[in-house]
Amino acid sequence: MKIAVKLFLIIYIITNQSLLSQDNNKPKLVVGIVIDQMRAEYLYRFQENYSENGFKKLMTDGFHVKNVHYNYTPTSTGPGHASIYTGTTPSNHGVIGNNWLDRKSGKEMYCSEDNTVYKIDMDNADINATAYARSPKKLLVTTITDELKLFTNKRSKVIGVSIKDRGAILPAGHLADYAFWYNSKNGNFITSSYYSKKLPKWLETFNNNKVADSLLNSVWNTLLPIDKYVNSSADNASFEKIFNGKEDAAFPYDLKRLRKQNNDYGLISEIPFGNTLVTKMAKAALIGERLGKGKETDFLAISYSSTDYVGHNFGIRSKELEDTYVRMDREIESLLTTLDKEIGKENYILFITADHAARDNPIYLENMRLPGAFYSPLDIKKSLNEHLSQEFGGTNYVEYVGKSQIYINKTLSNREKVLKSAKSFLMKQEVVKEVCIPSLSTSLCNSFMENGYHSKRSGDLLISYNFGWMTDMKFGTTHGSSSNNDTHVPLLWYGHNISKGETIKPYSITQIVPTLSFLLNIPLPNASNNVPIFELFK
Structure with a gap:
């Protein structure tokens, strides 16, 4: 009898240790970060002004996939976010642009438009607020976030956060607990009735803190002395946007004075402080929703949009863009610090990529005697x-x-x-x-x-x-083509079971999802590419 009891205890301990080991082998949280309009080269062009604990940390301690491209046109925000999280192209997921023509109605259709729902803000829900009637309804296939929810019988939490509604909604998928985006009319983060009939209490507290107001009542000057920004052109180029109430496109920008003349709360999208706002909101969601604290893996999808607006306004060679990425580096550092504190260094997987890149303004190309x-x-x-x-x-x-x-x-x-x-x-x-x-x-x-x-x-x-041709515009840059300028984006992996290293093997953006599926041991989305990034499994 004593031998049998001892044998039972040994088997029990081994079994439980094995189960514990299996449970510990999955991350508590996945953090997907999309930096809107980020070219792969920005990791290197602005590197000397980065801190040691932002992009550099991910490149040094994580895995860098250096040759990642989009494999379709047009390269835009809606299709980019949809492709990253579905693992397939617009030919399957159906988000063929930010906008397209609806054949039935003859009207232009927006990629996250849904007039069957309504916005949820701090005030009473307004069922007539069609400008914020948003959902993932136009997305025709499942996302990696959907598959995570299905695999855990909805026990996993999935949250999407962005300035742009499409940047929050499409990554979060059909089954998300919430997608939150910015209301440019009042500075709040909002959602739609697709997710909930009211905002969570922690978000009401966040909105009541008026973070957007505090940022918009400051001055945008270069984070570092401007003479350190040697990897961009001279300040105040002819093809840069001049804000209303300002005589030129040069630092500094007195935001408190300029905001009323430049769409007030909407101005924050066009300056790097919009990214600061998103970081603060992502941290609030992380803590408020207790992400990474349960038994199942949770997912936080973050999309930074101000990088895109700054690029569209000032172009890819501007001092404003260089400062935006120096500040973006600090946002990544701040986020990593919070994740290490709240979740633990080895308890989360993080990846960073972009929804598309961007190309040079033809005026710049002409000045450099290049075709365009x-x-x-x-x-x-x-x-x-x-x-x-x-x-x-x-x-x-x-x-x-x-x-x-x-x-x-x-x-x-x-x-x-x-x-x-x-x-x-x-x-x-x-x-x-x-x-x-x-x-x-x-x-x-x-x-x-x-x-x-x-x-x-x-x-x-x-x-x-x-190549080199661009739609007529008064300033800045755009994207949408199949040239390397628009398709080549960064991809960094970091965290739980991610080895240090890099690869120059060519990969497509649709291979992020199968990589995640195999790292998490969950099913592939229904239309996903099934070829992962092999080097991450060696």
Whole structure:
């Protein structure tokens, strides 16, 4: 009997130690960070002004995947966030742009629009507030965050946080506990009735602290002496945005004086303090929702948007952008410090990437004697309409022109002839590199076009523009093309069971999800790429 009891105790101890080991082998939290419009080279170009505990720490102590690209067009915020978290391209997940033409209604559709829900703010819910009627309804497949919720029978918590609604909603997926984004009318973080009929108490407290106000009543000057910013062009370039009430695009920016003339609370999106606000909000969500404190792995999806706005306003060579990334480095440092304190250094997995990159303003390219120019989508629409009217008679052939696609009037009886004529005309334009007609079997598309094409949502003509060309704009930069400038983004991994190292092997953005799936031992999302980043498993 004594031998049997001892044997039972030994088996019991071994079994429980094994179970404990298995339980300890999974992270308490996954933190996914998307830095909007971040080019991969920013990790190096601005590196000398980074701290030792931000980007450098992740590059030194984590795993750096140096050759990650988007594999579709257009490269934009909505498709980027959707692709990162679904592990597939717009051809499957359906988010073909930030906006597209809805064939049924004939109206422009926004990627997270949903008029069946309404905003939830500090005041009473306003069912008529369609400007904030948002949900993941337009996303047609599951996300890694959805699969985590399904795997744990919804015991895992999933939270999305961003200035932009699409930056919070699409990563958090269909089953999220919450997605929170910024209300540019009053400085609050809000959600929609898709998630809850009221804000959690901790968020009410956060909003009542008026963090946006305190940031907007300060001055934006360079964090470091401006003469240390040697990896950007001279301050106040001709193609930089000048805020209302200011005479030039040069430091410093007196935000308290400028805010009322520049969309008031909305101004915070366009300055690096918008990223500071998101960091503070992410920390509040981490603590308020007790993420990483339960038995299951939780997920915090953070998207930093101000980097995108600063790039659009000032361009990729500006002093404003360099300062924004020096400050972004400090946001990462601050977040890592909080995660180490609240969750524990080895208890979370963190990855950082971007939803797209960006390219140089053609004025800058011209000054540097490099190829590039502007083109006008409105002029393309007008001239194509005129050409088709001359050839076939009538008017109103072109319904909508997006970043990389054109919608032709669906009521035409001679659509095939019209499409072929439109392609022939467009190919003669200096700006156009390639045109594809997906509906015609004789029309071959390149892989970027095919991956970005959804048969129910995309346009009739897919367009690729020549490298260096950009839509006409008064200042800053944009994105959307298949050039390396727009597709090459960073990817850093850090934390639980992540070994130090780097790889230059080419990977696509859709391989983040299968990597996470295998690291967490949960199912792949239903349309996901199934090839992980192999080096992370050695």
